[in-house]
Amino acid sequence: MVTVTYDIITVGGGIAGSSLAKAMAEQGAKVLVLERDSVFRDRVRGEAIMPWGTAEAKELGIYDCIMASGGRDLPWWDGYQGSERTSHRDLTATTTPKEAVTAFYHPTVQECLMQAAADAGAEIRRGVRVVGVQTDGSPKVVAEVDGCDTEFRARLVVGADGRDTPFRRWAGFDVQRDPGHTLVAGLLLDDVPVADDTSHAWLNPELGLWVLIFPQGGGRVRGYVCYGEAAGFRLTGEEDVPRFIEESIKAGMPESCYANAKPSGPLATFDGAASWVDHPYRNGIALIGAAGGAPDPTWGQGLSLTLRDVRVLRDALLQHNDWEGAGNAYAEERDRYYKVLHDVELWETDLLMETGQKADARRAKAFAAWREDRTRQLDVLLSGPLPAMDENTKRRFFGEE
Ligand SMILES: Cc1cc2nc3c(=O)[nH]c(=O)nc-3n(C[C@H](O)[C@H](O)[C@H](O)COP(=O)(O)OP(=O)(O)OC[C@H]3O[C@@H](n4cnc5c(N)ncnc54)[C@H](O)[C@@H]3O)c2cc1C
Numbered sequence: 001m002v003t004v005t006y007d008i009i010t011v012g013g014g015i016a017g018s019s020l021a022k023a024m025a026e027q028g029a030k031v032l033v034l035e036r037d038s039v040f041r042d043r044v045r046g047e048a049i050m051p052w053g054t055a056e057a058k059e060l061g062i063y064d065c066i067m068a069s070g071g072r073d074l075p076w077w078d079g080y081q082g083s084e085r086t087s088h089r090d091l092t093a094t095t096t097p098k099e100a101v102t103a104f105y106h107p108t109v110q111e112c113l114m115q116a117a118a119d120a121g122a123e124i125r126r127g128v129r130v131v132g133v134q135t136d137g138s139p140k141v142v143a144e145v146d147g148c149d150t151e152f153r154a155r156l157v158v159g160a161d162g163r164d165t166p167f168r169r170w171a172g173f174d175v176q177r178d179p180g181h182t183l184v185a186g187l188l189l190d191d192v193p194v195a196d197d198t199s200h201a202w203l204n205p206e207l208g209l210w211v212l213i214f215p216q217g218g219g220r221v222r223g224y225v226c227y228g229e230a231a232g233f234r235l236t237g238e239e240d241v242p243r244f245i246e247e248s249i250k251a252g253m254p255e256s257c258y259a260n261a262k263p264s265g266p267l268a269t270f271d272g273a274a275s276w277v278d279h280p281y282r283n284g285i286a287l288i289g290a291a292g293g294a295p296d297p298t299w300g301q302g303l304s305l306t307l308r309d310v311r312v313l314r315d316a317l318l319q320h321n322d323w324e325g326a327g328n329a330y331a332e333e334r335d336r337y338y339k340v341l342h343d344v345e346l347w348e349t350d351l352l353m354e355t356g357q358k359a360d361a362r363r364a365k366a367f368a369a370w371r372e373d374r375t376r377q378l379d380v381l382l383s384g385p386l387p388a389m390d391e392n393t394k395r396r397f398f399g400e401e
Contacts, residue, residue: 053304
């Protein structure tokens with residue numbers, strides 16, 4: 001068996017793996033990306049980076065790459081409750097980072113970032129599936145290359161293989177998971193006549209429905225329907241497209257939006273329950289992106305979180321000669337911002353996705369308090385994690401003090 005040694009190996013060449021490979025290869029590190037897929041396809045993933053993630057993309061120097069592969073700025077955020085438009089917000093003026101949502105088609109951006117990593121000097125191996133990892137001494141991954149198990153060693157191995165993959169367990173991390181609550185269905189559609197500089201969000205708390213549309217230009221949009229697990233169905237495959245449209249209209253979306261819509265990708269539904277690892281570094285192995293923590297897709301935070309992970313890990317590796325120290329510094333910082341995001345997501349889910357009289361009363365109380373003082377509402381999901389939060393932040397959010 002041949003063993004080749006690198007500074008960094010990323011297991012997975014998605015947005016997390018390729019962005020880190022690019023960032024570190026640019027700094028002279030010898031980087032290898034091991035990516036299972038030879039061709040990227042629509043896996044129904046995130047295609048809208050929230051404003052705080054747009055700022056991270058710019059900081060990492062990948063924003064131009066996203067734009068060059070068909071990305072677009074969505075400076076406006078229109079919110080609706082049922083059929084009533086409740087907000088028309090200029091994100092570039094009103095969020096802390098003063099940035100827009102960045103919308104794009106995921107497979108094209110994956111391709112572009114992988115090329116950018118290669119251009120920066122990273123070695124890319126595609127069609128290579130990692131099948132094991134060892135953490136004694138310098139970390140080592142085993143991958144299937146042309147039907148043979150091949151070992152690769154590195155000073156640092158970075159798990160960037162997405163949600164629900166076995167790598168993090170092989171590496172000895174305990175995976176935490178929230179109880180299930182929401183499901184998220186996603187579909188790419190053509191011929192949808194909505195303003196294409198705007199993210200459109202229909203919230204119908206009485207039905208526990210939350211529908212989002214992120215335009216990609218030329219009438220193409222990525223649509224999501226978020227709904228309670230208790231509904232007892234999962235929208236999957238061509239035969240469920242009419243139901244996807246029906247649920248969107250039930251949330252309050254005008255019928256005209258989807259009157260001529262044609263699906264142009266698969267329809268799939270995912271569990272909303274977040275899964276994550278506390279302190280995502282040990283023994284020469286770091287986890288980033290969805291492998292480190294996959295938030296509830298309902299709230300659209302995964303890509304921003306991924307880009308923050310990449311930036312924080314990059315900076316730690318550049319600041320510390322001792323990469324054990326760098327890995328631990330990254331993991332401590334990651335725990336902090338992940339907790340803020342996770343807490344806010346759980347509060348939003350409690351407040352906005354629960355149905356029934358008790359939930360209606362709770363919402364009425366919170367919304368009244370928000371109208372009096374907008375800072376109670378928190379803008380974490382668009383503006384990014386606050387440095388710290390406490391019980392008082394939570395009580396203020398729910399209008400309980
Ligand atoms: C339905 C849904 C909607 C979402 N909506 C949003 C949104 O609106 N906004 C947002 O910010 N986020 C959203 N997200 C989250 C977002 O998609 C993820 O945060 C993001 O894709 C994470 O990127 P990643 O590179 O960590 O993982 P992935 O995108 O999953 O990439 C992992 C890569 O690793 C490769 N891989 C896996 N196993 C192996 C192996 N054994 N060997 C080698 N390679 C391997 C895979 O082929 C893949 O290329 C959504 C997620 C879902 C499921």
